[in-house]
Amino acid sequence: MKSLSKMAWVESKLFLREPVGAFFTLIFPLMMLFIFGSIYSNVPAGPASGGPQAIGSLIPAFTAMVIGITGMMPITITMATYRENGILRRLRTTPVSPLVVLVAQVVVVFSMTSLGVILLGIAGWLVYHVQFQAHPLSLLGGFIFSCLSFFGIGFILAGIMPNARTAQIIAMVLMYPMLIFSGAAWPSELMPAAVQKVSAFMPLTYVVNLLRGLWINESWGQHTTDILVLATLLVVGVLTSIKLFRWE
């Protein structure tokens, strides 16, 4: 327990010292909010087209975006770099368990994702007066569930990538289309029907659907498909990340 908390604490500091990761997790979502916020603010108010309500619907979508980014980039790159540079090799000579190494990463990335989302919520509330109507526990549960499901993808990628450079490129190649087609970066309603079909193959789509639903107070029962997909992802992620874990 002592090693887990120490490792999570040091890894959090390392996360924030890495400018690119910190930017994409903490600053980039805010930039997106302000860009879309300024577009929507100039559109006459209406339930679907603009106004505080439309800006409000950006919050769960951008939350999914942060989860998509943190799940794929930092975990994949950190784990692949640690393995390639012999950082895991050094850890292997100590009594520390591989589980502590994995769990510390999950704790850190989850904390950073939460921090990014909290900043997003505060900015939405202060600047655009977004109203929070969701059931807090239900939304929190959905957030944690989505994070854990999605982080598995990062560990799987890290496990199968031969080196840090490939990991970084593959993570980017997978992440950008996912952000665009899943409706995380902008509302999927704005995309043509053909493109919307592609989104069914993007795991992040189900995070977007679930979080947007919970945001407007829908029940978990209305999102069985999303829950099934994410639960499968979670189980596969946990099992394969433990199985694929290699010290070197």
Place this chain on the structure above:
Amino acid sequence: MEPIVKVERLRKTYRDTVAVDDISFEVRDGEIFGMVGPNGAGKTTTIECLEGLRKPDKGTLRVMGMDPQVNGQFLRERTGMQLQQSNLPDRMKVWEALDLYASFYPKSADWKVLLSELGLSEKRNTYFSKLSGGQKQRLFIALALLPDPQLIFLDELTTGLDPQARHAIWDLVREVRLKGKTVVLTTHYMEEAEKLCDRVAIIDHGRIVALDTPQELIHNLGAEERIVFRLKGSLPTGFEKAFSGETRVEVQGDRVVIHGKNGRKVPLVSEVVSLLSEKGIQFSDLRTEQPNLEDVFLSLTGRDMRE
């Protein structure tokens, strides 16, 4: 007493290459034991088998009476390891690394004491990537000392360091031994093995070609020693024939080199000096050149270490 490390007929192959071929040796409690040899001789493979990082194909290994493959966790808690290839995250600070690694051990040494003992106090808040090669190695020694181990493994500790940093590291290793700890190290610097180790195993092509104290290895070589000095004036005739036993005198301008077999009754140097003063010959810069482990390696393998 049971030796702290015991290796019996260790063998390890990677696909078609035999890395370690039937190696046996023992390490005694409290000594600095060195494995020396050229790159690819099998030193790292041997030490990594002892550390439990690699699985031997054949042979029996005992470290503190335990099998590294079976009691890995026990040994990881009680031995210190410094690896040839390992790293810390670039932006991890020195104190953070020590604090983190200390938390892995049930009973760890005080890292703040280690920090000052290893001369890293000033670098406490420096990122790992900003440390010099010597400072990184000192940090790795500190990490290896965290479990307050009885036994410490150091693999190619001073490779790539400048001579000054290398000497500083040697002093640190000697201090570690003074605390009663046993050190097993590998190096491809013959000088390092000679000056630092109590006993040395010379390894070549996966086999031990010699194992003894550096002094005995050199002595057994029976090689010649050389006395070199500068002459003011000239040598009297018959000077070459004034020595007992087999000697050869070479004169190159004002520089005189006297070769003599090792292991004489009267040391060659005292014979030379008394003869020079007896004949009233003026000389300066007199020194003796002893054979070293480099010569031992050359004579055992027929190859130069650096080839």
